Amino acid sequence: MEHTEHPEIINRLRRAEGHLKTIMRMLEEGRTCLDIAQQLQAVEKAIASAKRQLVQDHIDHCLEHAVDAAGEAGQREALDEFKQIVRYL
Numbered sequence: 001m002e003h004t005e006h007p008e009i010i011n012r013l014r015r016a017e018g019h020l021k022t023i024m025r026m027l028e029e030g031r032t033c034l035d036i037a038q039q040l041q042a043v044e045k046a047i048a049s050a051k052r053q054l055v056q057d058h059i060d061h062c063l064e065h066a067v068d069a070a071g072e073a074g075q076r077e078a079l080d081e082f083k084q085i086v087r088y089l
Contacts, residue, residue, distance in 0.1 A: 005057040009050045016046035055085055 023039045059082065 003057055003061060005053055009053050009057075012046050012050040012053065016043050016050070019043040019046065051088060055089055058085055 019039050019042045023036060023043065026036050026039065062081075
């Protein structure tokens with residue numbers, strides 16, 4: 001199954017990776033705690049955004065496909081999988 005959102009998720013994670021590298025450099029340079037906290041907030045937002053997009057992609061594509069393909073018998077399994085993934089929201 002093709003996941004069209006994965007390239008955007010990768011971009012978001014690369015941004016988070018860049019922020020993490022910046023934070024490590026800032027710590028080594030002895031930058032202020034306020035500056036570092038701001039960068040940490042940016043990392044948290046980038047990762048949370050990537051996670052939300054991944055979960056939404058899963059709902060939109062994987063679960064929808066599973067329900068369509070499996071019919072009534074597979075709906076229970078798809079719903080159980082949905083319940084498991086929403087724990088990560």
